[in-house]
Amino acid sequence: MTDVWQRPLRSDAERNRRLILEAAAQAFAEEGVDVGMAEIARRAGVGNATVFRRFPSKDALVQAIFEDRIDETILAAEHAATLADPWEALVTCLEKSAQLQARDRGFFQATEQQLLKHPELLAQHRRILDAIDPIIARAQEAGALRDDVTTLDVIGLTKAAVACIPPSPDLRADGWRRSLALMLDGLRPEAATPLPVPPLTYEEVERALATTDSASA
Amino acid sequence: MTDVWQRPLRSDAERNRRLILEAAAQAFAEEGVDVGMAEIARRAGVGNATVFRRFPSKDALVQAIFEDRIDETILAAEHAATLADPWEALVTCLEKSAQLQARDRGFFQATEQQLLKHPELLAQHRRILDAIDPIIARAQEAGALRDDVTTLDVIGLTKAAVACIPPSPDLRADGWRRSLALMLDGLRPEAATPLPVPPLTYEEVERALATTDSASA
DNA sequence: GGTCAAGCGGACTCGCTGATCCGCTTTCGA
DNA sequence: TCGAAAGCGGATCAGCGAGTCCGCTTGACC
Numbered sequence: 442m443t444d445v446w447q448r449p450l451r452s453d454a455e456r457n458r459r460l461i462l463e464a465a466a467q468a469f470a471e472e473g474v475d476v477g478m479a480e481i482a483r484r485a486g487v488g489n490a491t492v493f494r495r496f497p498s499k500d501a502l503v504q505a506i507f508e509d510r511i512d513e514t515i516l517a518a519e520h521a522a523t524l525a526d527p528w529e530a531l532v533t534c535l536e537k538s539a540q541l542q543a544r545d546r547g548f549f550q551a552t553e554q555q556l557l558k559h560p561e562l563l564a565q566h567r568r569i570l571d572a573i574d575p576i577i578a579r580a581q582e583a584g585a586l587r588d589d590v591t592t593l594d595v596i597g598l599t600k601a602a603v604a605c606i607p608p609s610p611d612l613r614a615d616g617w618r619r620s621l622a623l624m625l626d627g628l629r630p631e632a633a634t635p636l637p638v639p640p641l642t643y644e645e646v647e648r649a650l651a652t653t654d655s656a657s658a
Numbered sequence: 659m660t661d662v663w664q665r666p667l668r669s670d671a672e673r674n675r676r677l678i679l680e681a682a683a684q685a686f687a688e689e690g691v692d693v694g695m696a697e698i699a700r701r702a703g704v705g706n707a708t709v710f711r712r713f714p715s716k717d718a719l720v721q722a723i724f725e726d727r728i729d730e731t732i733l734a735a736e737h738a739a740t741l742a743d744p745w746e747a748l749v750t751c752l753e754k755s756a757q758l759q760a761r762d763r764g765f766f767q768a769t770e771q772q773l774l775k776h777p778e779l780l781a782q783h784r785r786i787l788d789a790i791d792p793i794i795a796r797a798q799e800a801g802a803l804r805d806d807v808t809t810l811d812v813i814g815l816t817k818a819a820v821a822c823i824p825p826s827p828d829l830r831a832d833g834w835r836r837s838l839a840l841m842l843d844g845l846r847p848e849a850a851t852p853l854p855v856p857p858l859t860y861e862e863v864e865r866a867l868a869t870t871d872s873a874s875a
Numbered sequence: 876g877g878t879c880a881a882g883c884g885g886a887c888t889c890g891c892t893g894a895t896c897c898g899c900t901t902t903c904g905a
Numbered sequence: 906t907c908g909a910a911a912g913c914g915g916a917t918c919a920g921c922g923a924g925t926c927c928g929c930t931t932g933a934c935c
Contacts, residue, residue: 451902451911477892488914493894590840597837601818606858609866618854620814623807626851627844634843637835641823649826668881668932694922705884710924876935883930893920900913905906 458495460485466506469548471610474503504562510545511565514538518572527576528585532625534576535599536618542603543617549603563647570596570643587633591640598624675712677702683723686765688827691720721779727762728782731755735789744793745802749842751793752816753835759820760834766820780864787813787860804850808857815841 450458464485468476478499482489496502514537521534542549573592580586602624606616626632667675681702685693695716699706713719731754738751759766790809797803819841823833843849 448911453901454912457912478894479892482914489893490895490914491912494912497894499893594836594840597822598818598840601815601822601837604821605814605818607863607866612862612866613855613858615855616858619811619857620818622851622853623811623815623844624841625844626849627840627842629849632843632846632849634839636839638830638832640836641830641833645829646824649824649829665881670932671882674882695924696922699884706923707884707925708882711882714924716923878935879931879933881930881932884927886926888923888925890923891921893918895918896916897914900911902911903909905908 454495457485457487457491461487461492461495461502462505462509465502466509466545466548469503469506470545474548478502506548507562508565510541510548511569513541514569515572517541518569518576522572522576522579527580527583530576531580531586531595534573535595535621535625539599539603539617539621542600543606543614546603546606546608549600567643584630586628587630589633589636590628593643593646594640595628598628671712674702674704674708677704678709678712678719679722679726682719683726683762683765686720686723687762691765695719723765724779725782727758727766728786731758731786732789734758735786735793739789739793739796744797744800747793748797748803748812751790752812752838752842756816756820756834756838759817760823760831763820763823763825766817784860801847803845804847806850806853807845810860810863811857812845815845 449455461481465481468481468484472480478492479489481502482492485492492502496505517537518534521530521537524530524533570592573596577586577590577592577595581588599621602621603617605620606612666672678698682698685698685701689697695709696706698719699709702709709719713722734754735751738747738754741747741750787809790813794803794807794809794812798805816838819838820834822837823829
């Protein structure tokens with residue numbers, strides 16, 4: 442997606458691009474997506490105009506970082522999928538995913554509400570689903586994971602495990618391990634109790650987000 | 659807390675006050691706390707100055723609504739506490755709490771990150787904890803709830819159950835019932851597996867929020 | 876009905892932040 | 906070494922949203 446620069450960036454420009462991405466990721470994670478572009482430029486040690494030259498808008502910058510994180514998550518899922526034990530694969534995948542989200546807590550927390558409204562990002566997000574799907578299926582076939590949950594359920598729970606810890610740099614960073622463990626206990630077949638309502642489908646979510654989009658944009 | 663008006667408000671002023679509160683609650687719920695005061699005034703059918711005359715700042719307005727919601731939650735908890743079955747009391751309490759949060763999803767989601775930084779609100783929030791505490795304790799004594807979870811854990815999970823459903827007016831509004839059910843399954847003693855890290859204490863959270871406050875304010 | 880303080884609302888200020896402009900600097904190929 | 910194009914950053918613009926001002930209206934009390 443986006444432009445592929447025929448002529449590669451000049452060396453200093455490429456270096457600045459990286460500095461900006463790092464600074465922005467850190468700033469978003471620490472202070473949320475509301476940090477000003479000026480602050481990001483300051484952290485990166487460049488002028489504000491330089492930021493806008495590399496990323497035509499703040500949105501574009503946020504999206505670039507978001508895509509990076511999605512790639513990392515997918516990589517983690519693909520690695521976890523290679524583990525022999527189906528349940529361990531699931532747990533590993535979810536733990537890594539939660540860890541990534543916890544690291545950039547401010548970023549994810551502040552963006553997830555509004556970020557999916559960009560169609561490109563929605564497509565990216567779908568890639569995560571596809572990466573985790575087989576892990577879920579395998580765990581269910583092995584009888585290690587209850588049958589009545591969907592991939593979307595599991596992803597939601599993981600997100601929730603991170604979200605239920607208040608975001609503060611001064612709080613123990615591993616709090617999510619506890620909530621995730623509680624949720625995993627609820628995902629085992631032995632714990633299963635009939636669920637009250639049917640799951641959301643991806644199509645439902647997609648449609649709803651698209652509508653919300655046009656309403657709030 | 660807040661002012662007690664010696665002279666009661668003139669009838670029209672009182673009416674406007676109510677209109678503003680309702681309009682603001684709805685606007686926050688639908689669009690998040692980022693809606694402008696002008697939009698709230700528009701929804702209430704009053705001029706923007708009128709909003710500021712009743713609530714000296716946007717913060718004050720948000721706090722007023724927040725306190726309302728906390729009162730409702732505590733009321734629900736107190737009602738649930740009267741139920742005979744300890745587990746049912748817990749479930750009822752959490753469901754009602756989740757329902758309230760789901761109704762004003764945008765509001766809670768957008769505020770929980772930053773709202774607790776006001777000491778008054780932190781104190782208010784503490785009242786919820788105190789209301790739910792005995793319900794938790796009773797369920798644990800009855801052997802219906804695993805022993806190794808704290809009230810803070812349970813509140814966190816409830817919040818998370820709501821948070822893991824994307825906020826959209828076009829999405830089925832009862833999605834949280836499913837995630838909450840999954841979490842409840844993980845809270846039963848039979849499902850219990852040793853938890854990896856110790857719980858957060860209220861003091862830890864309080865301290866962390868206070869620090870985050872001064873950093874981000 | 877008359878008086879007047881309380882209340883009203885629209886126009887305004889003002890600061891903040893995303894985004895642009897422009898004159899100077901750096902890289903890089905020849 | 907040198908010229909041109911790419912890059913740079915401080916100054917600046919523009920729009921938005923919180924909060925204020927002021928001349929007009931309305932409800933309350935006699």
